[in-house]
Amino acid sequence: MEFLLASAIGCLTAAGVYLTLRKRSFAVVLGMTMLSYATNLFLFATGRLVVDRPPILQDGVAGYTDPIPQALVLTAIVISFGMTALVVMMALGAFVEGGDDRIDLPRRDRKGPGA
């Protein structure tokens, strides 16, 4: 089971990184969403995998899973929504203003190698 989760997180990361390296804003937004999934799952996994022991106190239950990563990830999910919304808005604004959804500095404005 541990291998399944680890490989899934690895896949999500690879997909996220590949998409954030694209040159158009929407692909980058998608990539960042994927990276958020991967990061949230990773943080959650640091509490180790436990099945059927939610951290909700009940009489007669012996053990609970680690609640701390869950609390961390819960706020992280909401914050990553805020971040995605902001980035989407920026992408939209840039497209409406500039008529183009490329994210790189135009070549004529660049300095250094590759200009």
Place this chain on the structure above:
Amino acid sequence: MSPALIAILPFLGALLPGLMVRSGRSAAAIACGAVTAFAALGLLLHIPAVLAGEVATARLSWMPQIGLNADFMLDGLGLLFGILILGIGLLITLYARFYLSERDPAGPFLTYLMLFQGAMTGIVLSDNILMMLVFWELTSLSSFLLIGFWKHLPEGRQGARMALTVTATGGLAMIAGCLMLGQVAGSYRLSEIIAQREAIQGSALYLPALLLILLGAFTKSAQFPFHFWLPRAMAAPTPVSAYLHSATMVKAGIFLMARLWPVLAGTPEWFWIVATTGLATMLVGGVIALFQDDLKGLLAYSTVSHLGLITMLLGFGTEAAATAAMFHIIAHATFKAALFMGAGIIDHGTHTRSIRQLGGLRSLMPLTFGLILVAALSMAGIPPFNGFLSKEMMLEQAAHQGETGAGWIIGALATLAALVSVAYSLRLVAHVFLGPARDDYPHAPHDPGPGLWAGPALLVGLVVVTGLFPNAMLGWLVAAAAAAVTQAPQHPHFALWHGLTPALAMSALAILGGILLLRHWHAAEALRRHLPRPDAKRIFDATERVIARIARGFTESFTNGSMSRALSLLMLTCVICGVAAWHTGLARPDLRPMLPVTPVALMGWVLMLVATGTMVALHRRRILALVLVGIVGLIVSCTFVYFSAPDLALTQITVEVVTVILMLLALNFLPKRTALDTGNVKRGADAFVATLAGLGVGILTYAILRRDFAFPSIAGYMVENSYKLGGGDNVVNVILVDFRGFDTYGEITVLGIAGLAIFAMTEALLRGRASARLRAWVGDMRRAGDRHPLMLVVVTRVLMPLSLVVGLFIFLRGHNAPGGGFIAGLVVSVALVMQYMASGYAWAMARQNIPYHALIGLGVLAAGITGAGAWFAGMPFLTSAYGYVHLWGVEPVEWATAMGFDTGVFLAVVGAVMLALNSLSRIARAAGQDGAPSGTPQKGSR
């Protein structure tokens, strides 16, 4: 008054000009002056105790773990500098009030001045070397603001930047040196450090620490070869020059050398470095001053020269020399501040500072002439003024150095420096005031009003009185300061007449030689023109250019404007760091048993991989990619459910809905397909980076999952005390609203800020250049025939109350079962957004006109007030309480103060999410995509 209060008062005073400046510059200046006077009074009240050998202290814990505490002390040395800083500060405030013109903003000027004054007071009253460094950097920053005060002058800006660069570089070195000193002494308290002479001088770190600290002191006190910034800083308004460059900032380096004199001085290294630098500075500064054409330039280089004199005296390392240094600090501050203010008066009266354009002012500005004459004679070391006394002591000390092995050469060079000093001092008088009156001054010269001459007059009075009665006037202060420097009682005796000593002969020689040199000044000037003169500014600029070029080359090779390139490099760096950490760190063996793979989990895994892979492959078809992202999000939620995290699953699934809606709304305006603009090589390279990153994260996750916790988890505490302290059974929720409530408080604030930023961007889009483009927007997709299908409208309207009840239910159960403010907020947002989607923006807005930004503020406020409520019970911020309400006929109902906090979370989440979605809807409406075509009024309903 506590020394801490004395140091803090000027900072409080810095707030006043901003409040008072509307009542006029006089009111602001009086307010600042009153604060300074109050602080000075507090200082003076300590005099009897300090003279009795006591040290007033004030201790406040700040960061005791690293030895950084707000410890203040007031001893003789601090007293001497404190009197100079606050006393001259008072005179400068008065002078600045009349010096600055109507156009100069007096408020900011006085604020900077007070900030600077506070920083200086902080330096001299600190008993903690780390805190002193903080104040030290503050003086660099505030002096930057003061020197560059006239922002329209390029020289002012360049001078300020150069001063900041040089002094801040020295400051960095000094931080390292002071840390070493603290390491060796085992304490960062100055009073403890200076008691450990043997330990420090015997340590291997002594020499590096000494060099680094001296670098800081020399740059600050403009010692050769770092002297070049001081004259460039003369582009500042004259009150600044008079304050910073006579009495205070440049004396900070001197102060530091004096403060650390007990532990650093007395070694051959100290003697050779400090005394030689001082002597060289004294000579170089004097010679350059002699040929300056700018009045303030002359004073600046003479200041450099006099600072060299004091440095040399401290460098000698003898108690008598240190005492002489203390005396000269006072003497120099009095006559130099007066001279600077006098130069400002001349500038004010004649509109020029160029000595060439002056001369013959004696009869035109008689009062100014009198003031400058006395101060300049003191600077030249002519009896009976205080400058004579200190010069005599300096020459006497220099003459004694014959015994230390330096031979007579120190004495000879010191006499030469004194000779030059006589020449430039007299030149100031002769070339500006004497000679025939001219008729080509840029402005008719006149003596100023009392506001300008009162300050220098008082100082000149002090020059005379302290020269005539040095023991009565200054004996006590110098004795106290010298005792603090040398850590031994001192009983100095000053006299104008010492008998026929070698020093007297050297002094006479210097005066005669100086007069002779001035007589042949034009010949000397002609000679100097033929000698090569290194231009410090050009060297500095060249160095700066080289460093900037290296830095720019480095930066631009990584970030050249291509986001992809910068991010790839970042990812690779992360992977490399991770691999390096893995190989150098310690990892436990992977002993944790694995969970068995169940068919459900396997199915989920396959689904996830297929969805992710398809998504990447088809990501250029954006709407399809969005659907696939939704699938991935759904599986992530299922993963949370499977691994005992119901709260996370609920949050993830609601966030998923909101995110997809948001992206769909945005896609309305973005191209529906991503153009292919990367080649195979680029895509291959990106895939390689992505694979590496994915492998790294995957392996790391696996490694973590197969190992037990390296340290005992604090989860046990949370689980045990969740009910006892927080009154809730849902441990995750209790952590959010109670144990880590402060964190959550910060996070809802961030979320709120994100919402407001989106709102602001929308406003900019709707108002700015883009609005015309938006109004003329032509959609790139065919629209549906029925924009608001009846079925959807009816269903969402029926669902609305149901969703709100579900939201309320989730909110209320959150403390004891999965749910809570975050999830409830998201559910309610989804319910509201559905109305927008189904019935249109206009219809929805007409019915639920909720100011979402107010909701965010209300939420943060509610959470804050709940947290602050704990104070009234005498508990720390965000401590919660709970209890039960017994109603007849119903089960006992629990209440908890955490509910208030969770309400805040709920409101902030609803506000932020709705503000984001609402903003997008407004853009759509502006583009005329909501029902009626643009230009015609909206009907308000379908």
